[in-house]
Amino acid sequence: MNTTLPAAGLDRLTAQVDLGAIAHNTAVVARHAPSAALMAVLKGDAYGHGALPVARAVLAGGATEIGVTTVDEAIALREDGVTVPLLSWLGTAGYERAIDADVRLGASSPRQLANIVAAARAVGRPAVVHVKVDTGLNRNGVSAHEWAETRDALVAAERAGHVRLQGVFTHLAHGDEPEHPFLDVQRDVLAATVADARAHGLTPTQVHAANSAASLTRPDLHFDLVRPGIALYGGVPVPDRDFGLRPAMTFAAPVILIKRIARGDGVSYGHTWIAPRDTVVGLVPAGYADGVWRPLSGRFEVAIGGRRFPQVGRVCMDQFVIDLGPDGGGVSEGDTAVLFGDAPGADRAADWADTLGTIDYEVFTGVRGRAVRTYAGRP
Numbered sequence: 001m002n003t004t005l006p007a008a009g010l011d012r013l014t015a016q017v018d019l020g021a022i023a024h025n026t027a028v029v030a031r032h033a034p035s036a037a038l039m040a041v042l043k044g045d046a047y048g049h050g051a052l053p054v055a056r057a058v059l060a061g062g063a064t065e066i067g068v069t070t071v072d073e074a075i076a077l078r079e080d081g082v083t084v085p086l087l088s089w090l091g092t093a094g095y096e097r098a099i100d101a102d103v104r105l106g107a108s109s110p111r112q113l114a115n116i117v118a119a120a121r122a123v124g125r126p127a128v129v130h131v132k133v134d135t136g137l138n139r140n141g142v143s144a145h146e147w148a149e150t151r152d153a154l155v156a157a158e159r160a161g162h163v164r165l166q167g168v169f170t171h172l173a174h175g176d177e178p179e180h181p182f183l184d185v186q187r188d189v190l191a192a193t194v195a196d197a198r199a200h201g202l203t204p205t206q207v208h209a210a211n212s213a214a215s216l217t218r219p220d221l222h223f224d225l226v227r228p229g230i231a232l233y234g235g236v237p238v239p240d241r242d243f244g245l246r247p248a249m250t251f252a253a254p255v256i257l258i259k260r261i262a263r264g265d266g267v268s269y270g271h272t273w274i275a276p277r278d279t280v281v282g283l284v285p286a287g288y289a290d291g292v293w294r295p296l297s298g299r300f301e302v303a304i305g306g307r308r309f310p311q312v313g314r315v316c317m318d319q320f321v322i323d324l325g326p327d328g329g330g331v332s333e334g335d336t337a338v339l340f341g342d343a344p345g346a347d348r349a350a351d352w353a354d355t356l357g358t359i360d361y362e363v364f365t366g367v368r369g370r371a372v373r374t375y376a377g378r379p
């Protein structure tokens with residue numbers, strides 16, 4: 001089903017977010033991981049889709065909890081009335097506020113754990129902790145040489161009543177390559193770490209490892225909880241695999257000016273595109289200040305009423321030009337040009353990412369500037 005944008009209607013650059021698509025995508029992931037709880041990852045303002053409306057949509061779609069990076073992101077959701085369990089796994093500031101707001105905390109080292117314990121003492125309530133184990137990503141997480149110290153500190157902190165160890169988790173280095181042998185290595189290191197924690201009297205109830213890709217492709221990595229992000233937004237979790245996810249964000253703008261130009265005329269700064277024939281061009285008010293990356297210049301097409309038209313010349317800060325062809329392509333001023341998203345003939349954010357040498361995560365979170373976010377669809 002498409003969000004089919006009206007041929008005419010938008011009056012400015014818009015990132016329209018379909019909350020029904022987000023709820024649908026959440027349900028798709030949940031169906032792939034039926035035995036696990038589902039923690040929707042809403043970091044980075046829900047990958048640029050807006051954390052609060054997305055929270056409502058993922059919960060409607062079957063998510064049972066929400067994960068974010070910083071304590072501030074978690075507390076903003078709490079203050080907006082989100083009552084489900086929240087985990088902040090990279091928060092290192094604001095522990096006291098987190099404990100006070102019933103936000104669970106990730107710990108990646110004995111130092112972080114000590115700070116969490118100090119905050120719990122100050123607040124007078126135990127902190128609920130998920131210890132993050134570095135099983136080979138070598139980014140955050142407790143490294144192997146600090147595990148024993150961390151485990152012993154967890155045991156002591158639980159005895160003293162400052163901490164409850166609820167979760168043990170890790171993050172995958174090759175999540176988007178379902179056949180990669182390193183997934184097995186990380187799974188086994190995580191399982192061995194959990195076994196060691198249990199042998200020392202700890203009783204974690206939530207073991208988790210799977211991002212979107214592993215949630216959709218690797219049941220052996222589901223454990224108690226899955227942590228999908230990109231799939232919820234209808235991105236591409238695994239290249240060349242179709243899971244029936246629907247793009248949630250449609251980035252679109254009106255064509256605000258149409259003009260005729262002659263064969264040989266140059267378009268936009270530097271005249272990097274010279275019209276090969278008399279033609280009609282259209283102006284779209286979106287530029288690199290809004291997340292239309294300048295390296296896309298001359299390398300993408302927009303969709304208008306289901307037809308595709310090439311972008312020509314340099315993308316500027318605020319605007320770019322499209323070639324409508326000698327007959328004007330049937331396009332009128334005020335028609336909606338879809339840059340990417342859920343509309344007939346439109347690119348997906350992943351197409352931009354391929355052209356740019358990045359991933360759709362960065363395209364989504366790069367939408368900014370004058371782009372106005374709107375919401376459609378029922379969660």
Ligand SMILES: *Cc1c(COP(=O)(O)O)cnc(C)c1O
Pocket residue numbers: 041043089170171175210211212213227228229230231
């Ligand atoms: C971002 C993130 C996720 C979600 O990853 P996707 O690939 O977007 O599904 C899960 N866990 C952690 C720790 C993350 O940082």
